[in-house]
Amino acid sequence: MGDTEEIIKCPACDNEMQKIFITDKGINVDVCSNGCGGIFFDNKEIQEFSDKNADISEIKQALSNKNFMPVDENKTRICPACGTPMAKTRALGIQIDTCYKCGGVFLDNGEFEIVRSKFVKRKKVVPIEYNPNSDIDIEEFYRDAQNEEIVNEYGIKKVSPMRISRISMRMLRFIFRLFL
Numbered sequence: 001m002g003d004t005e006e007i008i009k010c011p012a013c014d015n016e017m018q019k020i021f022i023t024d025k026g027i028n029v030d031v032c033s034n035g036c037g038g039i040f041f042d043n044k045e046i047q048e049f050s051d052k053n054a055d056i057s058e059i060k061q062a063l064s065n066k067n068f069m070p071v072d073e074n075k076t077r078i079c080p081a082c083g084t085p086m087a088k089t090r091a092l093g094i095q096i097d098t099c100y101k102c103g104g105v106f107l108d109n110g111e112f113e114i115v116r117s118k119f120v121k122r123k124k125v126v127p128i129e130y131n132p133n134s135d136i137d138i139e140e141f142y143r144d145a146q147n148e149e150i151v152n153e154y155g156i157k158k159v160s161p162m163r164i165s166r167i168s169m170r171m172l173r174f175i176f177r178l179f180l
Contacts, residue, residue, distance in 0.1 A: 037109030
């Protein structure tokens with residue numbers, strides 16, 4: 001689900017949320033700047049701010065020098081993006097409201113800073129490329145792995161390739177008999 005275009009109501013205090021356009025990310029974040037100070041992130045938007053050095057000056061500016069009303073954190077909150085009740089999850093020492101239908105996340109006033117201080121962005125996984133010049137002979141590796149599996153399964157200590165093919169054929173015949 002993408003960025004909500006329409007003005008939404010705060011799930012904590014029911015006030016209208018202000019859309020804050022984050023220039024360097026190209027997304028709108030919904031901030032309850034005239035109510036409770038909560039922040040609603042559409043699906044996966046919060047990940048855009050996981051880097052502790054990410055620029056959040058627009059959000060800070062919308063929330064600065066304001067007194068926010070207290071809210072009941074135990075109240076079931078309704079997702080402002082899709083209307084589904086949000087689940088409460090305890091993580092990082094705070095209670096986070098999450099919508100399991102659309103992926104939206106609501107943080108009460110002050111919780112965004114806590115999340116950012118504790119959130120560790122995962123390093124990108126780099127796939128390992130097949131190296132034909134490797135010291136490992138892949139075919140031999142798989143053959144040894146199959147032998148080891150047969151030894152573990154049948155208790156046979158030394159298995160010849162002929163024995164492997166006979167065992168494999170028996171297994172195939174057994175499987176075919178099950179389905180015929």
